[in-house]
Amino acid sequence: MNWQRTVNSRGWKIPFVNKSLFQIGKELRPKIDGVIMRNSRIPDAAVQEKAFFPWIAELEKHWETIRDEAVRIRAEDIPSLGDISFDHGRIAADRRWRAFFLKGYGYRLKANAARAPVTAALIEKVPGLVTANFSVLEAGGHIPRHWGMTKGMLTYHLALKAPREREKCRMHVEGPDKLHVLTWEPGQSFLFDDMFNHEVWNETDEDRYILLIQIKRPCRWKGNLLQNAFLGAVRHSRFVKDITKAIERAGNNPAPRASADNSAAA
Secondary structure, three states: OOHHHHHHHOOOOEOOOOEOHHHHHHHHHHHHHHHHHHOEOOOOOOEOOHHHOOHHHHHHHOHHHHHHHHHHHOHHHOOEHHHHOHHHOOOOOOOOEEEEEEEEOOEEOHHHHHHOHHHHHHHOOOOOEEEEEEEEEOOOOEEEEEOOOOOOEEEEEEEEEOOOOHHHEEEEEEOOOOEEEEEOOOOOEEEEOOOOOEEEEEOOOOOEEEEEEEEEOOEOHHHHHHHHHHHHHHHOOHHHHHHHHHHHHHHHOOOOOOOHHHHHHO
């Protein structure tokens, strides 16, 4: 059984249709996305204008504090995304992509939030927040070409720590008009639609740290109602429950911390 078939076979199935909420949502996604885009308050652009989102300025203003919290946790204590989410298996096969979740689909990861209290407080002020995590792409890491879950969400990156060789740590986003080549500059941020194909490389000997946030696309009432229903189903799906359980297990069984010598060298 291949990875996709394994994903589809996992978890509780709705009686009579014998499909999980994850499968049903995936099949309905084109129709859902169509309604959302007809009710979107912002353009269908690969990279969005930050002026549409006033909360971004507040995060950028506090970027150094957010960075300090992320770096203090350190990559050694941030699990690989592939280790906490089976459903990310294909794109998270490179274990150098790490994610430290603070909040997701209405679940607040209390132990993780306690380790980054300022960041945890700041993200609570972000309208329509769906998920928030510190994302680390270690030296040499690669995230293959992929797209996201729904047009109902947008993805935000606030650069916290970036390799000096900017052009070697980059993301390609395949917009309808052109290929966007994005790099990370500490303290700066961008927001994009991850339903456009995108791919990430870190071809340097340094790690890249960002605050990664997913928000609901600003929509009129009909689109917003559909977004809430879709995300509510995702919240109760195996996809989210597996991640929260894995994070809780990791919190109860923390990995051994690096020695003082290793810490100084990091």
